[in-house]
Amino acid sequence: MAENETVWEVFIQSKNGLAHKHVGNVHAADKVMALENARELYTRRNEGSCIWVVKASEIVSSETEDSEAFFDPSNDKMYRHPTFYNMPEGSKHI
Amino acid sequence: MSNLFKYTLRIADSSLVLGQRMSEWCSKGPTLEEDIALSNIALDLFGQANGFYEYAAELDGSRSKDDLAFKRNEREFFNHQLSEQENGNFGTTTVRNFLHDAFNFLFYTELASSKDEILAALAAKSLKEVKYHLRHSSNWLIRLGDGTNESNLKVQEALDFLWQYTGELFEMDEVDNDMLDNGLGVDNIQLKIKWDELINNTLKKAKLKRPIDGYMATGSRKGIHTEYLGFLLAEMQFLPRAYPDAKW
Numbered sequence: 490m491a492e493n494e495t496v497w498e499v500f501i502q503s504k505n506g507l508a509h510k511h512v513g514n515v516h517a518a519d520k521v522m523a524l525e526n527a528r529e530l531y532t533r534r535n536e537g538s539c540i541w542v543v544k545a546s547e548i549v550s551s552e553t554e555d556s557e558a559f560f561d562p563s564n565d566k567m568y569r570h571p572t573f574y575n576m577p578e579g580s581k582h583i
Numbered sequence: 584m585s586n587l588f589k590y591t592l593r594i595a596d597s598s599l600v601l602g603q604r605m606s607e608w609c610s611k612g613p614t615l616e617e618d619i620a621l622s623n624i625a626l627d628l629f630g631q632a633n634g635f636y637e638y639a640a641e642l643d644g645s646r647s648k649d650d651l652a653f654k655r656n657e658r659e660f661f662n663h664q665l666s667e668q669e670n671g672n673f674g675t676t677t678v679r680n681f682l683h684d685a686f687n688f689l690f691y692t693e694l695a696s697s698k699d700e701i702l703a704a705l706a707a708k709s710l711k712e713v714k715y716h717l718r719h720s721s722n723w724l725i726r727l728g729d730g731t732n733e734s735n736l737k738v739q740e741a742l743d744f745l746w747q748y749t750g751e752l753f754e755m756d757e758v759d760n761d762m763l764d765n766g767l768g769v770d771n772i773q774l775k776i777k778w779d780e781l782i783n784n785t786l787k788k789a790k791l792k793r794p795i796d797g798y799m800a801t802g803s804r805k806g807i808h809t810e811y812l813g814f815l816l817a818e819m820q821f822l823p824r825a826y827p828d829a830k831w
Contacts, residue, residue: 494614515616521722526616529623 495544497523499531502539509541517542586761588642589661590768591702592651593758593804595635596662598709599652600812601683602628603819604670613673620719624680627712634705653823657813658806665748667812674727674737679745681720685781686752687713689774698766721785728789735790742786743794750799753778758804 494516500509512531517523523542532540551559563569605625612618636648643651665683670676691713694706727734753775755763762768786793802808823829 516614517616518726522726525719525722526620529620530616533623 494518495523495546497527497542498545498548499527500541500543501527501531501537502541503537505538509539512536514545515542585642586758587699587767588639589758590762591635591639591642593661595632595639595651596660597666597683598628598632598635600660600662600815601666601680602626602632603815604666604668604676605680607670608676621676624716624719627716631705631709631712634708638701638705649823653820657808657816660808660812660816661803661806662812663748663751664800664803664809665745665752667808667815668745668748669811671741672737673723674734675741675745677720677723677727678738678741680716681724681785682745682749682782684713684717684720685778685785686749686774688717689777689781690769690771693769693774697768702767724785724791725789728786728791738789739791742791746794746796747798747800750796751801751803754801754804756804 495518496514497517497520498514499512501512502509515523515526515530517526520542524540527540527542531537602625605621605628608618608621609625610618612621632652633648636651639651640646640648646654663683665679668675668679670679688710691706691710695703695710697703697706724738727738729735753771755771759768759771763770783793800809
């Protein structure tokens with residue numbers, strides 16, 4: 490891959506109104522090419538109605554070494570889960 | 584042979600031959616992403632050819648669409664000479680496709696309002712894909728033309744060489760005239776005005792010089808081709824000719 494080609498992360502929205510989902514990445518030299526490459530690689534089988542491409546270097550990610558500090562404290566806070574409610578009979582989609 | 588049949592066959596031939604050229608890029612693209620893009624374009628063109636051959640076979644009545652694609656010789660093919668030109672480097676392919684895509688885009692736009700419902704439907708279906716092809720080749724032309732000195736030089740050379748095959752796109756022979764008079768076909772002369780505009784705009788953005796109209800190759804409407812078509816057909820037709828009853 491040429492040096493001036495950047496990695497772009499690709500997000501596809503499968504249907505209007507739904508959230509864009511990360512599907513993978515592409516190499517491209519500019520944003521137009523990134524969008525076209527994403528279209529070629531990830532929407533061949535009618536997967537999408539909208540594509541986002543984002544420079545991978547622009548994404549801010551949490552570090553693995555921080556994962557304890559970031560995520561563990563939520564493990565023992567059962568009250569954050571709505572599991573203590575009794576569901577009325579016949580209620581759907583909850 | 585009816586004029587409608589000939590007209591349909593010509594369109595199918597150009598799509599098939601350009602599709603075959605594009606398929607030669609498969610596994611040889613400059614990057615993985617581009618390799619897939621080029622192969623996708625090849626598949627789009629085969630799909631378009633398939634539709635037009637299907638209709639041509641129906642009009643013909645005795646030959647199948649496979650017969651039309653694989654059992655005719657060079658002199659019985661009527662694709663534009665532009666479509667059979669070799670891939671060359673990536674810049675050559677970009678220029679060839681750009682010139683052809685611009686024509687196809689305008690041609691299908693007009694053909695979509697043909698009085699022949701099937702031609703109109705095939706054109707409308709192809710148009711969606713061709714719009715994307717044109718976008719793809721235009722973007723690359725601008726990127727290469729307005730890129731480095733080297734990339735500019737390569738696409739300018741390709742443009743200067745391929746220009747001689749653009750005159751033929753806008754010819755009108757008795758088949759074209761008959762189709763046009765009956766509201767079935769496209770006025771290629773009118774198309775040229777729009778094509779010029781489209782080409783000039785993009786060439787300007789790509790910082791390329793439009794070549795001066797000089798010698799223009801001609802003959803594909805009569806089955807006359809450049810030396811490259813024979814080799815292309817030989818490769819494409821070998822299998823169905825060697826094993827005529829082969830099934831997938």
